[in-house]
Amino acid sequence: MSPQGTRSLVMFSDVSKVYRRRQSLLRRAGVDVKALDRVSFEIRPGEIFSLVGESGSGKTTCGRLLVRLEEPTSGEILFDGVQVSSFRGKQVKEFRRQVQMIFQDPYQSLNPQLTVFQTVVEPLLVQRYGSHRDREARVQEMLEEVGLRPAQDFIFRYPHQLSGGQRQRVAVARAMIVEPKFVVADEPVSMLDASIQAQLLNMLLDLKERHDLTLLFITHDLATARYLSDRICVIFKGRIMEQGPAESVIQNPKHPYTQALLKAVPTVSRRREGLPPPACPVDTLSAPLTGGCPFYGRCPSCNERCREQEAPLREVEQGHYSACFLHYG
Amino acid sequence: MSLLRLEDLTVHYLTARGSVHALEKVSMELGPAEALGLVGESGCGKTTVAMAIMGLLAPNARVLEGRILLEGQDLLALDTEAMRALRWKKVAMVFQAAMNALNPVHRVGEQILEAILTHDGQMTPQAAARRLEELCAMVGLEPARMRDYPHQFSGGMRQRAVIAMALSCNPSLLIADEPTTALDVMVADQILGQLRRLQVEMSLSILYISHDISVIARSCDRMGVMYAGQLVEFGFTDQVLENPLHPYTQGLMRSYPQIQGPRRKLEPIPGEPPNLLDPPKGCRFCPRCRDNGRSCPSERPPWREFDDGHFALCHRVHA
Numbered sequence: 228m229s230p231q232g233t234r235s236l237v238m239f240s241d242v243s244k245v246y247r248r249r250q251s252l253l254r255r256a257g258v259d260v261k262a263l264d265r266v267s268f269e270i271r272p273g274e275i276f277s278l279v280g281e282s283g284s285g286k287t288t289c290g291r292l293l294v295r296l297e298e299p300t301s302g303e304i305l306f307d308g309v310q311v312s313s314f315r316g317k318q319v320k321e322f323r324r325q326v327q328m329i330f331q332d333p334y335q336s337l338n339p340q341l342t343v344f345q346t347v348v349e350p351l352l353v354q355r356y357g358s359h360r361d362r363e364a365r366v367q368e369m370l371e372e373v374g375l376r377p378a379q380d381f382i383f384r385y386p387h388q389l390s391g392g393q394r395q396r397v398a399v400a401r402a403m404i405v406e407p408k409f410v411v412a413d414e415p416v417s418m419l420d421a422s423i424q425a426q427l428l429n430m431l432l433d434l435k436e437r438h439d440l441t442l443l444f445i446t447h448d449l450a451t452a453r454y455l456s457d458r459i460c461v462i463f464k465g466r467i468m469e470q471g472p473a474e475s476v477i478q479n480p481k482h483p484y485t486q487a488l489l490k491a492v493p494t495v496s497r498r499r500e501g502l503p504p505p506a507c508p509v510d511t512l513s514a515p516l517t518g519g520c521p522f523y524g525r526c527p528s529c530n531e532r533c534r535e536q537e538a539p540l541r542e543v544e545q546g547h548y549s550a551c552f553l554h555y556g
Numbered sequence: 557m558s559l560l561r562l563e564d565l566t567v568h569y570l571t572a573r574g575s576v577h578a579l580e581k582v583s584m585e586l587g588p589a590e591a592l593g594l595v596g597e598s599g600c601g602k603t604t605v606a607m608a609i610m611g612l613l614a615p616n617a618r619v620l621e622g623r624i625l626l627e628g629q630d631l632l633a634l635d636t637e638a639m640r641a642l643r644w645k646k647v648a649m650v651f652q653a654a655m656n657a658l659n660p661v662h663r664v665g666e667q668i669l670e671a672i673l674t675h676d677g678q679m680t681p682q683a684a685a686r687r688l689e690e691l692c693a694m695v696g697l698e699p700a701r702m703r704d705y706p707h708q709f710s711g712g713m714r715q716r717a718v719i720a721m722a723l724s725c726n727p728s729l730l731i732a733d734e735p736t737t738a739l740d741v742m743v744a745d746q747i748l749g750q751l752r753r754l755q756v757e758m759s760l761s762i763l764y765i766s767h768d769i770s771v772i773a774r775s776c777d778r779m780g781v782m783y784a785g786q787l788v789e790f791g792f793t794d795q796v797l798e799n800p801l802h803p804y805t806q807g808l809m810r811s812y813p814q815i816q817g818p819r820r821k822l823e824p825i826p827g828e829p830p831n832l833l834d835p836p837k838g839c840r841f842c843p844r845c846r847d848n849g850r851s852c853p854s855e856r857p858p859w860r861e862f863d864d865g866h867f868a869l870c871h872r873v874h875a
Contacts, residue, residue: 425824
């Protein structure tokens with residue numbers, strides 16, 4: 228799926244992840260949970276790529292597989308052309324420098340017993356970077372860059388002495404200090420208030436420009452994804468439903484699932500409409516299925532074919548793919 | 557005639573480090589069958605407003621000033637027993653993350669029945685069972701699922717169950733504190749739709765509390781914007797959203813990425829909300845404001861009406 232000549236920085240091809248539920252004293256052998264089902268996408272150097280999905284869609288699993296916190300059940304993940312699972316020894320260390328992660332909850336992702344300095348300097352120690360003085364200077368520079376100014380006021384503080392926004396800035400500084408090529412940001416702003424969210428989103432955009440970063444942004448929020456990203460990939464129950472340039476996906480969604488999702492997003496300009504029709508609760512319809520489209524049953528335009536078969540992704544407009552039989556005629 | 561009226565409500569929390577100025581002179585009103593939204597960031601005092609109305613303020617809270625009138629009766633003047641008699645029957649609340657507060661070892665139906673019977677001891681078991689069925693229909697749950705345990709419910713269904721519980725005694729006012737936070741977009745959309753139906757079909761007044769201005773925009777007839785313990789703007793939803801008067805409201809609206817219209821650069825409000833142990837003397841928003849005047853840092857701004865029913869707390873706004 229890479230028509231242009233640019234080589235992709237990250238490539239997922241047919242990646243599946245199955246969580247097996249083992250039999251135990253208290254539990255009979257359960258059903259396996261298919262978190263990702265043959266997912267393929269590529270991330271190009273210098274772009275911000277968003278994975279958007281509801282809870283349980285598998286978006287976080289993608290991120291965890293990518294930074295090698297977990298191994299895929301099948302399929303391949305390539306970073307810079309090399310299979311991630313093939314890295315050994317020194318290569319792992321270098322990979323871990325080039326690929327960094329920012330987590331959702333800055334209240335949990337920072338060690339409460341470490342000061343800001345200790346937290347941010349840690350990756351430098353792992354990478355055996357310079358002398359103590361070099362590291363101090365580097366930490367200071369990094370803190371100022373993420374907006375913790377003057378750095379001297381912050382380096383001796385503990386996480387509980389920081390606001391949520393400041394903590395997330397510390398987490399960003401820790402990720403950025405080793406000059407990674409690629410950053411996975413998993414819901415980095417969803418715990419923060421709106422005015423603070425906007426500050427952090429703009430900061431991420433600035434960092435990306437200044438350091439030539441490539442970013443995978445994982446979110447449930449289509450509006451934030453639109454704001455940040457070049458391309459958006461919509462994922463639902465472990466499958467990619469739609470993928471394309473951000474504006475195109477938001478303004479002109481192709482897949483009925485994306486259309487339904489966009490319709491459900493409350494906006495400031497969409498006011499108190501009349502009474503909504505009494506709908507059958509969407510979440511009671513989530514019958515597990517074997518094969519077929521995961522949106523079957525809730526989709527306004529589904530038919531029998533959708534129950535048994537899944538539509539492969541098809542390019543409907545340039546660079547804009549959708550997995551629906553609607554596009555197959 | 558308003559159903560609920562807050563007059564100059566001022567609440568402090570006494571802590572070891574001093575008193576937290578949580579609410580300062582908050583005044584607003586809510587009519588019968590009306591939906592009113594309070595929007596603001598964490599720590600702005602919106603949940604304190606709800607707790608004050610419910611008579612459930614924390615033990616270290618002190619109401620320094622003001623009245624809360626429900627159908628003309630001052631709730632703050634009631635003793636514990638009188639308030640208990642009124643709570644749930646007149647005013648009920650769906651708490652933040654309440655869907656996680658269901659007891660995991662009791663069936664959902666039993667828990668709703670308990671809410672019905674606790675507040676009406678006279679009711680026969682048959683009548684209570686009928687009431688349970690009515691409530692299920694109101695919130696969109698299948699009566700057959702009432703024998704399930706909470707873990708067999710999805711997040712959205714648990715939220716519906718908690719709403720059913722709050723409605724069990726037919727209150728005239730429902731307070732919904734972050735009713736859809738932590739729910740998926742489509743489920744959240746349905747819950748908000750369901751609440752809107754209840755409001756219209758049962759003439760229920762709803763006070764929504766949310767950090768998300770778009771949730772308020774979708775559901776409310778009137779809205780108030782809170783910042784650092786003060787109500788800084790109040791008016792009809794259309795007025796406030798189309799013509800926001802207070803610089804904080806304006807800033808908040810510029811901080812939200814939108815899915816409609818052209819993509820525009822977000823302009824965050826610089827800085828962070830003040831420490832309420834020692835709030836700024838004059839306007840509490842002054843340190844972050846773009847439009848500061850001479851009296852802003854030193855004098856409390858006046859609460860003025862600019863358009864019919866559209867109020868703001870600001871020195872600088874001119875009609």
